[in-house]
Amino acid sequence: MDKTALFSLTYGLYVVGSMDGDRPVGCIINTCFQVTCEPPTLAISLNKNNYTLEVIQKTQQYSLSVVAENTDPSIIGQFGFYSSRDTDKYSDYGFTENAGTPLVNGDFCGRLILEAIKFVDCGTHVIVIGQLKDAIAGKGTPMTYSYYHRVIKGKAPKNAPTYVAEEPKAQEGTKQKFRCNLCGYEAEFEGDIPDDFKCPICQAGKNMFSKVE
Amino acid sequence: MDKTALFSLTYGLYVVGSMDGDRPVGCIINTCFQVTCEPPTLAISLNKNNYTLEVIQKTQQYSLSVVAENTDPSIIGQFGFYSSRDTDKYSDYGFTENAGTPLVNGDFCGRLILEAIKFVDCGTHVIVIGQLKDAIAGKGTPMTYSYYHRVIKGKAPKNAPTYVAEEPKAQEGTKQKFRCNLCGYEAEFEGDIPDDFKCPICQAGKNMFSKVE
Numbered sequence A, B: 001m002d003k004t005a006l007f008s009l010t011y012g013l014y015v016v017g018s019m020d021g022d023r024p025v026g027c028i029i030n031t032c033f034q035v036t037c038e039p040p041t042l043a044i045s046l047n048k049n050n051y052t053l054e055v056i057q058k059t060q061q062y063s064l065s066v067v068a069e070n071t072d073p074s075i076i077g078q079f080g081f082y083s084s085r086d087t088d089k090y091s092d093y094g095f096t097e098n099a100g101t102p103l104v105n106g107d108f109c110g111r112l113i114l115e116a117i118k119f120v121d122c123g124t125h126v127i128v129i130g131q132l133k134d135a136i137a138g139k140g141t142p143m144t145y146s147y148y149h150r151v152i153k154g155k156a157p158k159n160a161p162t163y164v165a166e167e168p169k170a171q172e173g174t175k176q177k178f179r180c181n182l183c184g185y186e187a188e189f190e191g192d193i194p195d196d197f198k199c200p201i202c203q204a205g206k207n208m209f210s211k212v213e
Helices: A003-006 A051-059 A073-080 A146-153 B005-009 B051-059 B073-080 B145-152
Strands: A014-020 A023-029 A032-036 A041-047 A061-065 A095-098 A101-104 A108-122 A126-138 A173-180 A186-190 A210-211 B014-020 B023-029 B032-036 B042-045 B059-065 B095-098 B103-104 B107-124 B123-137 B176-178 B186-190 B209-210
Touching: A003 B107, A003 B123, A014 A041, A014 A051, A023 A041, A023 A051, A023 A073, A023 A101, A023 B073, A032 B032, A032 B123, A041 A051, A041 A108, A041 B042, A051 A061, A051 A108, A061 A101, A095 B103, A108 B005, A108 B107, A108 B123, A126 B107, A126 B123, B014 B042, B014 B051, B023 B042, B023 B051, B023 B073, B023 B103, B042 B051, B042 B107, B051 B059, B051 B107, B051 B123, B059 B103, B103 B107
Parallel strands: none
Antiparallel strands: A014 A023, A014 A061, A014 A101, A032 A041, A041 A126, A061 A108, A095 A101, A108 A126, A173 A186, A173 A210, B014 B023, B014 B059, B014 B103, B032 B042, B042 B123, B059 B107, B095 B103, B107 B123, B176 B186, B176 B209
């Protein structure tokens, strides 16, 4: 069995948000599809370890923000590599509340507000089926999961600490490539990583990076 | 509610195949995601009117072929716009049987063989959750649903009857655009559509085309 065939499935990226009382929680998923048109329902899949799932199971209310190619990539890191159990993922961005769900501020292709109507136990994960309560169109090109792997990891965003390091100023051969053990982000430095460097994707510190090659 | 926000969800395209006795049946879907990693399970969504769903509910065995950008687009038409109830969709292409499921011959990014373990009633549709039994890697770039709409409809494949009609030989203003009522494919002709023209995507005849504008 060659499981690399699974890598050819196409996905988008979505921020799931829900309110734990007055505290916004959320995470990033790539698993989402529309199930029915009338009424509009969507399915998403969430890991059982995921705090956001616990909250949706309590409240039934959640939002999906469709990540665009120009969405601030640190949102992906913040929502993708930490747990809402012990992190306020929204604090750097702020959020707007819509029908009891949080929408993280930023550039997104669209926002969907849903009410969970069914939870399907699938072992390590739960499929949440939700009915669309509201939808707001946004702007930009939807980021595919493949684009995230291919482009975002390969290039630092303009505001990221690595942007200067990637300028073609250094001489060929003096740079060392490092990879983030947490999210796979790669950056090049001359010599060692600066002590105060943080991964622009997941905010991991210098000690989470390993030399490549 | 602006439901156009739903258009920003990202999908791939997949041929679902199953065996109705010794007869291969199948259809095209865009709704598929991996649910769990251990064991590998996937979710797809199928319309209840879909004959392929009936067969999977009987046999539990089905295959997914991941459509590539270079997959023969007439396969999308054949599998997407007809019913296996009254059409042998495989006859023009042939198929290979793998673990009791049919794999339509052609270029695909990957093949997945699954066994259904759960059916979730969602109104007009059913989510089929299946466990991966085998996987075969293929080649090519996975076709996104957005690529299908943007590129395949806009351009005729090289072997398609419209290819010549789209050459920039005709004078500006003498061409008329026609749209297939069945699948939305657009083609331009000088004057009327030729009597023997068939939609390269869904095989619909001349009478299924309407003038655009």
